[in-house]
Amino acid sequence: MRTAIIGAGAAGCFCAINIKRLHRDCDVEIFESGTHPLAKVAVTGGGRCNLTNSFRNITNLSEAYPRGDKLMRRALSVFSHENTMDWFEREGVALVTQDDECVFPQSQDAMEIVNTLTRLCRREGVTIHLRSRVNIEQVDDGFMVGNKLFDRVVVTVGGCPKASRLDFLSSLDLAIVPPVPSLFTFNISGNWHQRLMGTVVEDVTVSLAGTKHKSHGAILLTHWGMSGPAILKLSSYAARHLAENDYKGTIAINWCGGRNEEMMRQSLGNMMAANAQKLITNAYPSHLTQSHWLVMLERAGIPVTQRWGALNKKHINRLVTILTADVHHITGRCHFKEEFVTAGGISLSEINIKTMESKRYPGLYFAGEVLDVDAITGGFNLQAAWSMAYVVARNFK
Numbered sequence: 291m292r293t294a295i296i297g298a299g300a301a302g303c304f305c306a307i308n309i310k311r312l313h314r315d316c317d318v319e320i321f322e323s324g325t326h327p328l329a330k331v332a333v334t335g336g337g338r339c340n341l342t343n344s345f346r347n348i349t350n351l352s353e354a355y356p357r358g359d360k361l362m363r364r365a366l367s368v369f370s371h372e373n374t375m376d377w378f379e380r381e382g383v384a385l386v387t388q389d390d391e392c393v394f395p396q397s398q399d400a401m402e403i404v405n406t407l408t409r410l411c412r413r414e415g416v417t418i419h420l421r422s423r424v425n426i427e428q429v430d431d432g433f434m435v436g437n438k439l440f441d442r443v444v445v446t447v448g449g450c451p452k453a454s455r456l457d458f459l460s461s462l463d464l465a466i467v468p469p470v471p472s473l474f475t476f477n478i479s480g481n482w483h484q485r486l487m488g489t490v491v492e493d494v495t496v497s498l499a500g501t502k503h504k505s506h507g508a509i510l511l512t513h514w515g516m517s518g519p520a521i522l523k524l525s526s527y528a529a530r531h532l533a534e535n536d537y538k539g540t541i542a543i544n545w546c547g548g549r550n551e552e553m554m555r556q557s558l559g560n561m562m563a564a565n566a567q568k569l570i571t572n573a574y575p576s577h578l579t580q581s582h583w584l585v586m587l588e589r590a591g592i593p594v595t596q597r598w599g600a601l602n603k604k605h606i607n608r609l610v611t612i613l614t615a616d617v618h619h620i621t622g623r624c625h626f627k628e629e630f631v632t633a634g635g636i637s638l639s640e641i642n643i644k645t646m647e648s649k650r651y652p653g654l655y656f657a658g659e660v661l662d663v664d665a666i667t668g669g670f671n672l673q674a675a676w677s678m679a680y681v682v683a684r685n686f687k
């Protein structure tokens with residue numbers, strides 16, 4: 291059986307190796323448009339490759355996979371994060387699970403993953419054609435890929451916010467969910483955040499006004515606005531809403547781990563009683579830095595000469611609002627980012643999620659980010675590529 295795989299990325303290479311192992315009679319050729327296989331994997335996780343996650347902090351898969359959670363539930367039941375870890379460890383890649391549950395190679399080097407997969411492709415006899423951009427056409431006895439006939443085709447071209455990336459499939463007229471970027475940081479109006487550049491606040495809840503989108507985690511203040519896990523997660527949950535609104539919106543931040551107004555009022559009352567003689571600048575909520583507190587006081591219009599014991603009701607109200615429902619305006623999406631993925635792609639309505647095979651074109655399969663499946667940061671995107679690729683290989687008829 292002749293098999294063509296389009297795209298030598300995470301899903302493509304992993305699929306090729308597993309097809310060869312599970313179906314000895316298969317010839318597998320990968321067509322890669324770039325000059326190197328696995329070029330994106332080489333830069334994942336800041337060059338360290340966060341290849342999966344322990345999933346310990348995930349209670350509901352839709353938290354990790356805002357799009358494609360149902361497909362991923364099935365795919366993970368066939369090839370889970372534990373299977374991924376076993377698979378790479380059996381190939382000699384020692385792994386470490388960090389405190390934040392992200393899994394990396396012990397070498398902290400993404401090239402170890404790239405080299406392992408390319409070595410295994412070679413060892414299993416997978417042919418990789420580089421600089422090969424091909425078209426796919428269905429014919430009576432299979433698929434023409436470029437000018438060669440194949441029985442099976444697996445499309446693993448990854449994500450890209452430009453819909454034209456999928457033009458090579460146009461003869462198949464597949465339903466495509468318009469691709470939009472996910473996992474980006476926010477440009478925020480004003481300049482107070484520039485003074486706090488580099489400040490990390492843990493345990494923050496951030497919600498997007500006018501939507502149900504909400505996330506929790508750490509925020510990093512930057513010279514352009516806000517970054518960090520809570521913001522990246524929100525950008526993922528609200529990827530389509532933000533794209534439709536030209537990356538403009540209003541966020542409300544609770545800087546106090548979700549403590550509500552009443553609890554905060556109580557806590558400020560306790561601070562007033564305990565620090566009555568102290569200057570307002572010298573005692574502040576322990577999870578904030580003093581410079582952050584100074585900015586909050588300035589925004590609340592409270593002079594630095596104020597003593598805690600002399601705060602009036604208005605002051606307290608303003609502080610409670612800033613601490614629990616601090617409103618800021620998103621003015622755009624930052625284009626400088628570590629990790630980004632694409633929300634959208636080939637519609638899941640086109641495939642049988644048990645097998646990853648096209649419903650309309652038997653013999654045509656899809657895996658990875660090319661599909662309308664994507665995740666928050668933490669190794670979940672690569673896990674999706676490994677799981678889907680394995681499902682294709684296992685279900686190959």
Ligand SMILES: Cc1cc2nc3c(=O)[nH]c(=O)nc-3n(C[C@H](O)[C@H](O)[C@H](O)COP(=O)(O)OP(=O)(O)OC[C@H]3O[C@@H](n4cnc5c(N)ncnc54)[C@H](O)[C@@H]3O)c2cc1C
Pocket residue numbers: 296297298299300301302321322323324327328329330331333334335336339340341342422423424446447448449455458628629630631657658659660668669670671672673675
């Ligand atoms: C900077 C960065 C860091 C990231 N870090 C992480 C991380 O640490 N952990 C994590 O889980 N995820 C991370 N991701 C996301 C992750 O890399 C992707 O989700 C994953 O690589 C998707 O795998 P894939 O095989 O579907 O696509 P890719 O790995 O992108 O592979 C697709 C391949 O197809 C090729 N191709 C495209 N079009 C064609 C065509 N027409 N013909 C032939 N070949 C084609 C491409 O050149 C590419 O080699 C990161 C992403 C970025 C951009």
